[in-house]
Amino acid sequence: MNKKQTSDFVLGIAGNLVASLVIMLANILFGRFVPNAPREVLDVASLVLPLLFFFMFLYKDRIGKIQFNPRLWISRIRKLITQAQQTEQVKQFFQSFIDSVCRFVSQLLDIGHQTKNWVNYLERAIKPSVIIVTIITVFLIIGCGVSIRWLFERKITTAAPPIYNSYQQIYDFLAPQNDTP
């Protein structure tokens, strides 16, 4: 195993694989059970969702630091209600709410400034080889999903060429001239 370039990008691709499988399944299920649903949405999602997974992986450190703690918010509200005057309560509630939202948004925006993670990742993982393998994997999986959906919908009307039991049948058909010398 290579110490320099292993687990990180493998996890990144694993994320894409999971996303692609989810889309593939969604494609199949929509095709099977919701015949008139706008399936093109899924085809677009086929492109977006894997990328989203990849993005989440790139920023996983930063995303992990985001504090999303509704219990803390509720305890603050409770404190406000029990301790302050009514007008003050409303004022403080909104202030607290806006502060929390601002903090959450700024944390989200901070993700974009996380250049260290990018550099790290670019150095360690994002190589052309990884991108190529990811694209092929996603393409094959999504292709399977779309094909299964087509199969259910019978979108392809052209007659499929015969599927032989084996090429030995073709060989036998083509090679009667192979007389033993």
Add this chain to the structure above:
Amino acid sequence: MISLRLKTIPPKYWLIIWVVATTLLLVLIGFFVLDPIWKTYGIHVPGEPNTKVDFTYPVDGIFYIRNAENGYRWSTKAPTSIWFHPVISWLIGIMPRTIPANWRYYLIGLVSAPLALYCVYRYAQNVLEINLNPKFIPFAILIPGGLNMAAGNAESPSLLFNTLIILSVLERFPIPISVLIGTIAILIKPNALYMLAPLAIYGVYDLLDKDYKNALRSLFIALGILITWGGWILYVDYMSGQIGAYWKAREIATVPLYAGFITLIYRMVETIALGNVGEILKYATAFLILLTDLWLVLLVPFRSEKDRLTSISGLIMLLLISFATSNPNKIFVYAMTLPSHLLIGWVILQSGFQSLLKQNSLSKSHNYLAITAFWVYILVSIGMVIFFVVGTPLGWYI
């Protein structure tokens, strides 16, 4: 006493010892496993109801043999003759006629196998960051498609020359010899076309590194392959008296693109839903082998990213040719004509064993990754061995 004697053997001889041991193992498997099992099927070779299949000429081996014995039948009405490139038939033709033709065919494959294994090991030494232990060479039999080397086949000579093409760039063989290797490779099988992408990548990297001579070497080999291929196509057309005869003969193996560029994938899905066991396994294994290799190649410790890219590009060429014909015909054994297919297997098996025996200095997460890759690979490989033994006479992957 024996272990002391073994320790006195210089390391460089171990490579030869393990290559020879692998060849002996291949012979034993051919005679005592494949032959008895395949004879129980009682199946005849294609086109000849009175000639029963045995391990010396399974699948399409008979066509090389008949081309050698009867000569080419230059007509699109005999596609099973003009499908095949000439070197193997020439070799069968020049070997002593006292040996039956099917055994001559078997011997060509058997002699090529150790030479190919030696060359692939040398390729591994050139591109890997780690030392590959030669005792892993016999595991080539377990690597998907590797068991093919135990039967009569044209893939082993193809693997030998495809590896020599890569080695000629890495080890800077003289340009005329490099071109000759490329020429012979394409005249053995069209599988030499897989090497065009790796040659292009090495060429571009050498160009960027201002190593113009080596870039030129890659270019000349690629041109040698293409010009020779073109020459053979024209020769087939000329001898058949029909322009496009070479391609017309191949039309039977090419499926129309009725589902656009994902026809092959659609066919796979359609086959899995509606086809028989053989067809299902043919498609499933074709994709499984390619995907396994593509994923595992990311874990291989190459010295340079260009080596990883060349390995991937070879696999992509295999995939693209299948997409172009919409047919996963023989991907299972054709993967064996790519030197990186063997290399990936050896590295994954070695890393896995080392991690299981705790003989490496990898971190806990890397060890876990190595062991997971190892078990996945072992499972796929065992499945592929069973698939090869059961499916070859039934034509499951052709």
